[in-house]
Amino acid sequence: MEHADPEQAIICVENLEHTYGDFRAVDNISFSVKKGEIFSFLGPNGAGKSTVINILITLLARQKGKAVVAGYDVSTQPQQVRESIGIVFQDITLDRDMTVREILEFHGRLYNMPDAERKARIDELLQLVQLDTKKDDLTKRLSGGMKRRLEIARGLMTRPTVLFLDEPTIGLDPQTRMRMWEYIRNVNNEG
Structure with a gap:
């Protein structure tokens, strides 16, 4: 090798x-x-x-x-x-009783992101993963594909140098799986 x-x-x-x-x-x-x-x-x-x-x-x-x-x-x-690093685990690790925005807000606070940066990053990521219209929805109401996209957004929240993805498409239907890999390639290309 x-x-x-x-x-x-x-x-x-x-x-x-x-x-x-x-x-x-x-x-x-x-x-x-x-x-x-x-x-x-x-x-x-x-x-x-x-x-x-x-x-x-x-x-x-x-x-x-x-x-x-x-x-x-x-x-x-x-x-x-x-x-x-950012991490997307194989199993969904989202708090079902938090909203989409609260998940990202909590993660940003956990890493001590300044308020203005954290809020701007949340808005940016919600648009990137196409969940901006779901920001106030509880995660338990999201589809499997939406939860995966939220997991990826959370993994990207702190602008990690390396993003670890442990089987990010597990449990997704073939069409959603293809879209997810396309999305991951696009995120990588955007740096």
């Missing part, structure tokens, strides 16, 4: 290993991702994909090897990694 120059890579993983007891979930994996690249991490269930992602987003401690995200070591600089 050809690796990007670590100086040019936005994600760089070298000889990463992780075990759960006697089970080796991640076995000496190395890869790098260049800035602006859409990178898919594929494999069968139990292959260690989620373990690698959890290490990269600092939810799981690295055991062996090296992992750097946005120029920060996941083990020695976890806070800087967290400040540099």
